[in-house]
Amino acid sequence: MSLDTNTRNNLLFQLGEILPEEYLLTSEEAIKPYECDGLSAYQKLPVAVVLPETIEQVQRITKICSQLKVPIVARGAGTGLSGGALPHEGGIILGLSRFNKIEKIDTDNLTATVQPGVRNLAITEAARPFGLYYAPDPSSQIACSIGGNVAENAGGVHCLKYGLTVHNVQQVTIVTVDGELVTLGSQTLDTPGYDLLALITGSEGMLGIIVEIVVKLLPKPHAVKVLMASFKKVEDAGNAVANIIAEGVIPAGLEMMDKPAIHAAEAFAKANYPLDAEAILLCELDGSEQQLAEQIETVSETLRNANADDIVIADSADEQARLWAGRKSAFPAVGRISPDYYCMDGTIPRKQIAYVLKRISELSEECGLRVANVFHAGDGNLHPLILYDANKEGELEKTEKFGADILTLCVEVGGTITGEHGVGHEKIDQMCVQFSPEELTQFFAVKNAFDPDALLNPGKAVPTLHRCAELGGMHVHNGQLPHPEIPRF
Amino acid sequence: MSLDTNTRNNLLFQLGEILPEEYLLTSEEAIKPYECDGLSAYQKLPVAVVLPETIEQVQRITKICSQLKVPIVARGAGTGLSGGALPHEGGIILGLSRFNKIEKIDTDNLTATVQPGVRNLAITEAARPFGLYYAPDPSSQIACSIGGNVAENAGGVHCLKYGLTVHNVQQVTIVTVDGELVTLGSQTLDTPGYDLLALITGSEGMLGIIVEIVVKLLPKPHAVKVLMASFKKVEDAGNAVANIIAEGVIPAGLEMMDKPAIHAAEAFAKANYPLDAEAILLCELDGSEQQLAEQIETVSETLRNANADDIVIADSADEQARLWAGRKSAFPAVGRISPDYYCMDGTIPRKQIAYVLKRISELSEECGLRVANVFHAGDGNLHPLILYDANKEGELEKTEKFGADILTLCVEVGGTITGEHGVGHEKIDQMCVQFSPEELTQFFAVKNAFDPDALLNPGKAVPTLHRCAELGGMHVHNGQLPHPEIPRF
Numbered sequence: 016m017s018l019d020t021n022t023r024n025n026l027l028f029q030l031g032e033i034l035p036e037e038y039l040l041t042s043e044e045a046i047k048p049y050e051c052d053g054l055s056a057y058q059k060l061p062v063a064v065v066l067p068e069t070i071e072q073v074q075r076i077t078k079i080c081s082q083l084k085v086p087i088v089a090r091g092a093g094t095g096l097s098g099g100a101l102p103h104e105g106g107i108i109l110g111l112s113r114f115n116k117i118e119k120i121d122t123d124n125l126t127a128t129v130q131p132g133v134r135n136l137a138i139t140e141a142a143r144p145f146g147l148y149y150a151p152d153p154s155s156q157i158a159c160s161i162g163g164n165v166a167e168n169a170g171g172v173h174c175l176k177y178g179l180t181v182h183n184v185q186q187v188t189i190v191t192v193d194g195e196l197v198t199l200g201s202q203t204l205d206t207p208g209y210d211l212l213a214l215i216t217g218s219e220g221m222l223g224i225i226v227e228i229v230v231k232l233l234p235k236p237h238a239v240k241v242l243m244a245s246f247k248k249v250e251d252a253g254n255a256v257a258n259i260i261a262e263g264v265i266p267a268g269l270e271m272m273d274k275p276a277i278h279a280a281e282a283f284a285k286a287n288y289p290l291d292a293e294a295i296l297l298c299e300l301d302g303s304e305q306q307l308a309e310q311i312e313t314v315s316e317t318l319r320n321a322n323a324d325d326i327v328i329a330d331s332a333d334e335q336a337r338l339w340a341g342r343k344s345a346f347p348a349v350g351r352i353s354p355d356y357y358c359m360d361g362t363i364p365r366k367q368i369a370y371v372l373k374r375i376s377e378l379s380e381e382c383g384l385r386v387a388n389v390f391h392a393g394d395g396n397l398h399p400l401i402l403y404d405a406n407k408e409g410e411l412e413k414t415e416k417f418g419a420d421i422l423t424l425c426v427e428v429g430g431t432i433t434g435e436h437g438v439g440h441e442k443i444d445q446m447c448v449q450f451s452p453e454e455l456t457q458f459f460a461v462k463n464a465f466d467p468d469a470l471l472n473p474g475k476a477v478p479t480l481h482r483c484a485e486l487g488g489m490h491v492h493n494g495q496l497p498h499p500e501i502p503r504f
Numbered sequence: 505m506s507l508d509t510n511t512r513n514n515l516l517f518q519l520g521e522i523l524p525e526e527y528l529l530t531s532e533e534a535i536k537p538y539e540c541d542g543l544s545a546y547q548k549l550p551v552a553v554v555l556p557e558t559i560e561q562v563q564r565i566t567k568i569c570s571q572l573k574v575p576i577v578a579r580g581a582g583t584g585l586s587g588g589a590l591p592h593e594g595g596i597i598l599g600l601s602r603f604n605k606i607e608k609i610d611t612d613n614l615t616a617t618v619q620p621g622v623r624n625l626a627i628t629e630a631a632r633p634f635g636l637y638y639a640p641d642p643s644s645q646i647a648c649s650i651g652g653n654v655a656e657n658a659g660g661v662h663c664l665k666y667g668l669t670v671h672n673v674q675q676v677t678i679v680t681v682d683g684e685l686v687t688l689g690s691q692t693l694d695t696p697g698y699d700l701l702a703l704i705t706g707s708e709g710m711l712g713i714i715v716e717i718v719v720k721l722l723p724k725p726h727a728v729k730v731l732m733a734s735f736k737k738v739e740d741a742g743n744a745v746a747n748i749i750a751e752g753v754i755p756a757g758l759e760m761m762d763k764p765a766i767h768a769a770e771a772f773a774k775a776n777y778p779l780d781a782e783a784i785l786l787c788e789l790d791g792s793e794q795q796l797a798e799q800i801e802t803v804s805e806t807l808r809n810a811n812a813d814d815i816v817i818a819d820s821a822d823e824q825a826r827l828w829a830g831r832k833s834a835f836p837a838v839g840r841i842s843p844d845y846y847c848m849d850g851t852i853p854r855k856q857i858a859y860v861l862k863r864i865s866e867l868s869e870e871c872g873l874r875v876a877n878v879f880h881a882g883d884g885n886l887h888p889l890i891l892y893d894a895n896k897e898g899e900l901e902k903t904e905k906f907g908a909d910i911l912t913l914c915v916e917v918g919g920t921i922t923g924e925h926g927v928g929h930e931k932i933d934q935m936c937v938q939f940s941p942e943e944l945t946q947f948f949a950v951k952n953a954f955d956p957d958a959l960l961n962p963g964k965a966v967p968t969l970h971r972c973a974e975l976g977g978m979h980v981h982n983g984q985l986p987h988p989e990i991p992r993f
Contacts (some may be wrong), residue, residue, distance in 0.1 A: 035702050079743070095833065120752070123746060123750070123853075123854075123855040124853050124854065124855060125749070127751065144576050146754060147847040168694060168699075170693075170694070174693075179693070179694060181699065184670070191946070192941075195945075196942065197942050197943050197946055198940075198943065201918070201919070201920050202853050202882045202918045202919070203851040203852060203853060203884055203918070203919045203920050203924055204659075204663075204668070204851055204884065204885065204923065205657060205659070205668060205706075205851055205885075205920065205922065205924065206920050207920055207922045207926070207927045207931070207935060207938060207965075208927070208935065208938070208939065208943075208947055208965070208966060209703055209706070209707055209711070209923055209947055209950050209951075209966075210657075210670065210702045210703055210705060210706055210707075211541055211703075211946065211950070212948075213670070213699045213702030213703065214698055214699055214700075214702065214703050214950075216699060217694075217698070217699055218699075218820065222698075233752075234750070234751070234752030235752075236752075257612060261611070261612070261614065261723070262723070263722075263723030263724075263725075302795075303795075303798050304793065305794040305797070306791075306792075306794065306795050306798070308794070309792050309794050309795070362692040362693055362694060363692060364612075364692060365607065365612075365692055366505075366611050366612040366613060394693045395692055395693065396693065396694075429690070429691045429692070430690070430691070430692045430693065431690050431695050431696055432696055433694065433696045434692075434693065434694055435694065438696045438697070439695070442696070446696060446697065449696060449697070450697065451686075451687075453680075453684040453685065453686050454686050454687065454697075456684075457680070457686055457953075457954070458697055458698055458700075460952075460953035460954065461698050461700070461703075461950065461953045462698075463949075463953060464705070464946075464949035464950045464953040465946070476696070476697070477697060477698075
């Protein structure tokens with residue numbers, strides 16, 4: 016898979032002709048920081064790292080790589096959690112960190128035009144003076160780049176009400192693998208032709224290199240309140256989530272934590288969480304004062320009807336910050352109670368939350384690994400944290416197996432193997448569970464339409480049929496495999 | 505382009521083997537009703553019309569057509585306005601009217617599983633007992649089918665707040681051109697892999713045959729109010745639209761009519777519209793009583809600041825119905841004041857409304873044809889109605905030219921050539937204005953990934969580069985052609 020010497024030399028010579036020295040990294044010392052992304056369990060060194068500054072440079076780089084058949088892995092801030100930016104040992108990393116300009120805040124059309132290397136939070140900061148913000152807020156928003164957000168169709172706490180990245184992007188300009196500049200979407204509501212904007216969103220760097228993005232901005236809500244409800248039964252908390260949505264209230268955020276997560280977070284962040292609860296829900300509501308009053312009434316009643324033990328309403332900014340602090344520090348908090356943890360990411364229909372948590376707890380007992388659950392409940396987006404010790408022999412493998420079982424469980428109940436982290440390198444085998452050979456064949460055909468030589472991020476996101484066959488008929492089609500114990504609501 | 509006798513006979517023989525007699529229409533009398541869709545200016549007779557009842561039949565039909573290289577034009581209720589279901593003279597019409605079952609209303613996950621021939625309004629009717637409804641509401645909703653809605657990414661009055669069809673569809677099952685069954689999307693928030701669900705939505709029957717759809721349902725809003733504001737200047741009305749959205753209020757509907765449309769509608773529907781106004785806005789708000797009170801205050805203030813002459817708030821259902829009656833009857837009302845009219849459909853950034861209406865009025869004077877404007881202002885989705893007389897020689901051609909000029913104008917100000925009617929047969933030449941050769945090439949590649957022999961709805965939606973070249977370098981890239989008189993907000 017690595018490059019032969021001739022091609023390597025030719026590649027570096029040609030790249031050197033178009034890029035200043037500090038834009039082309041080849042020494043092991045210089046490229047070492049690019050060996051992995053946020054999923055650091057997997058590491059590889061690329062042939063070179065290029066850090067272009069202009070669209071023209073990106074076009075030239077892709078043309079050179081196309082001509083020499085050299086793989087290209089695009090990289091934003093490298094915060095991804097599924098190994099989507101893991102280098103290819105025979106290819107280059109195309110880093111977009113120099114594309115860090117906010118080109119325009121358009122207050123009339125409520126959009127921002129930005130380069131892909133701009134940090135997610137920087138867009139909201141730039142829009143703040145105009146009373147506007149960019150809604151999708153992955154927890155890495157202080158560091159992650161908007162280009163990476165588009166490539167992974169990133170989510171976040173507020174995506175329940177305001178949508179995923181795909182719902183908040185209006186136009187994307189890409190450089191194709193053969194160096195052409197193509198604009199997808201438009202500045203208006205709808206665009207004729209096939210919806211290539213949605214297609215590129217979440218395509219994990221496999222269809223083109225994103226070089227400019229127009230995102231939608233929203234007016235900031237007037238006010239915010241946060242409720243915390245505690246439950247004696249996990250099942251009741253799960254049902255409360257579905258019932259709130261069914262009442263027609265879409266909270267700005269609706270998060271759930273189970274007992275192990277509550278205890279870890281409380282020990283770490285002193286958030287005043289109830290230690291006797293089996294589960295808590297955090298519900299953020301936004302809008303005008305009047306809207307808030309009414310939503311709080313509806314949500315409180317729904318929570319009580321779902322057997323909530325206690326409901327706390329945080330009015331002040333301080334109280335709200337304290338309640339969120341526990342949730343936001345849940346990952347590092349879990350890090351304190353276990354040498355290592357593995358964060359999974361799957362999505363299930365809301366009504367299946369109670370059942371899936373029960374099954375995860377059974378799987379946890381079967382394999383002898385603890386698990387803490389912290390997740391975007393409103394979206395049905397689970398983040399089970401599997402606690403393990405990498406220094407114990409065989410425990411990483413046991414953890415990976417447990418993780419894979421959780422993802423298969425998600426698919427079995429009609430869910431999917433990813434909520435917001437993407438497939439990347441991590442979940443490529445689970446794609447064989449999610450999709451049928453016919454569906455994967457259609458993916459290959461689309462890939463081929465953009466990148467016939469498979470040079471863009473090869474080996475990620477979409478497995479070959481051969482790979483799926485090797486894993487052996489794992490396919491479970493949208494939960495249609497008969498599985499008697501799954502409740503069919 | 506028509507079939508040779510051998511292929512035709514072979515086709516009819518094979519179709520006859522798998523379909524009962526009344527499912528396979530071949531006599532001119534039987535197929536005549538399928539010669540056009542809602543754009544009746546264009547008519548063609550297909551070789552045959554098939555009306556399958558099961559997915560298996562659709563699979564067999566596509567396999568037969570694939571093998572014989574016979575074009576397939578899928579058709580729902582035939583209400584489309586861009587000629588997307590115009591038959592191919594060498595192909596078959598695959599009518600989906602027998603796919604008319606609502607398979608499931610899922611009140612837990614707020615979805616409905618329906619066959620493609622189900623009428624749009626029938627979904628809302630079926631969901632009503634559960635306090636739910638399906639949001640996108642094209643004006644043809646009493647007749648149009650949900651399969652056609654997905655194929656055209658249909659809009660409607662309420663799409664400003666609740667999104668287009670693409671935002672309200674969760675899963676679509678298609679039969680590919682070679683007869684494979686493929687499920688796109690899932691029952692959860694996000695799905696791994698390329699976003700083929702968004703890709704199929706709005707693809708105008710060119711990528712696959714839709715055989716099942718899972719749509720999202722919403723809880724019915726508690727209450728509704730309608731405001732009407734009148735303006736002495738069209739420009740002020742246009743600005744008011746942008747300002748309402750910028751205030752953070754997203755009305756359920758925000759419609760605009762200009763003077764000719766007001767006069768025609770008032771004469772027809774007696775809606776109590778102000779005849780001295782240059783423009784009126786109709787604004788529908790929904791939510792709880794408290795939310796409504798607050799939104800009405802914000803909207804009223806914004807309207808006054810934008811120089812609204814008069815604001816009428818319709819509280820009662822009767823008053824509201826009367827205000828909407830004028831808007832809803834605007835098309836037939838215009839039909840009374842002109843022998844013929846041609847309904848255009850383009851989208852522009854909201855801030856460009858005033859400028860574009862001024863230019864349309866100038867173009868109207870230049871070519872001597874009257875125009876009435878009735879449109880989804882909140883979306884920037886224009887529907888200029890060009891008034892003409894088809895019996896006057898050359899007037900249809902002049903009308904088509906005027907219509908094309910309006911669409912080019914939409915693209916010049918950063919808009920698009922369609923809002924909700926699709927490209928179909930009607931606007932295929934304007935696609936050369938909208939997209940560059942590189943962008944069209946990417947469309948071809950995607951088409952090729954689904955339908956390498958171009959059998960699905962050939963000649964629609966995406967023009968060949970050859971055709972664009974014949975029309976002569978018309979390309980204006982997202983308003984980037986220098987055009988000094990266009991205000992750049």
